[in-house]
Amino acid sequence: EADIYQTPRYLVIGTGKKITLECSQTMGHDKMYWYQQDPGMELHLIHYSYGVNSTEKGDLSSESTVSRIRTEHFPLTLESARPSHTSQYLCASSEIGVVDGELFFGEGSRLTVL
Amino acid sequence: AQSVTQLDSHVSVSEGTPVLLRCNYSSSYSPSLFWYVQHPNKGLQLLLKYTSAATLVKGINGFEAEFKKSETSFHLTKPSAHMSDAAEYFCVVIPTGGYQKVTFGTGTKLQVIP
Numbered sequence: 001e002a003d004i005y006q007t008p009r010y011l012v013i014g015t016g017k018k019i020t021l022e023c024s025q026t027m028g029h030d031k032m033y034w035y036q037q038d039p040g041m042e043l044h045l046i047h048y049s050y051g052v053n054s055t056e057k058g059d060l061s062s063e064s065t066v067s068r069i070r071t072e073h074f075p076l077t078l079e080s081a082r083p084s085h086t087s088q089y090l091c092a093s094s095e096i097g098v099v100d101g102e103l104f105f106g107e108g109s110r111l112t113v114l
Numbered sequence: 115a116q117s118v119t120q121l122d123s124h125v126s127v128s129e130g131t132p133v134l135l136r137c138n139y140s141s142s143y144s145p146s147l148f149w150y151v152q153h154p155n156k157g158l159q160l161l162l163k164y165t166s167a168a169t170l171v172k173g174i175n176g177f178e179a180e181f182k183k184s185e186t187s188f189h190l191t192k193p194s195a196h197m198s199d200a201a202e203y204f205c206v207v208i209p210t211g212g213y214q215k216v217t218f219g220t221g222t223k224l225q226v227i228p
Contacts (some may be wrong), residue, residue, distance in 0.1 A: 103150075
């Protein structure tokens with residue numbers, strides 16, 4: 001089992017609410033990632049970080065934001081949720097470059113915006 | 115540019131029979147290739163990876179995959195399916211040069227019939 005945790009696992013909220021999806025890992029990995037997963041679609045990278053105070057946008061445009069104040073913590077925030085944000089969000093981390101290394105995934109946060 | 119094509123969105127096999135999940139890729143650089151498995155309501159877990167060493171790669175739970183450069187394929191196989199293999203499987207390609215973007219396939223759902 002990977003030591004990477006996401007909370008909440010499931011969240012149903014109304015339009016316009018602010019939400020934060022938490023992601024923590026205890027493996028000391030510098031690199032962390034957020035992916036968006038929809039049924040029948042490939043996973044899309046929406047944010048990544050190569051270390052503390054480093055955040056970058058991924059390949060898929062997202063209205064969410066992230067922060068990396070501590071190595072082990074990489075939260076994702078939506079200031080004003082909309083139904084189009086309904087999706088599963090997967091957090092991942094890696095020790096070394098992804099070319100040679102393994103991505104460790106959390107169990108996901110499934111967000112439903114009504 | 116790179117892409118991953120998982121040729122079957124759903125595969126159904128009987129318990130005890132062989133499993134074949136197909137993956138074709140394209141990449142401008144020599145790729146690293148991975149297979150991940152996702153059980154229901156779980157995160158993705160690495161099954162196996164190819165990083166330019168032996169072309170036949172053995173993974174966990176009896177799975178293996180063969181890298182065939184001439185066919186640009188990286189098919190996943192297992193001689194005998196078990197009920198616990200029922201899950202979704204993702205093929206992943208990462209080029210070893212240029213911008214090392216991680217590209218996921220759209221997934222293949224494996225159903226194992228008792």
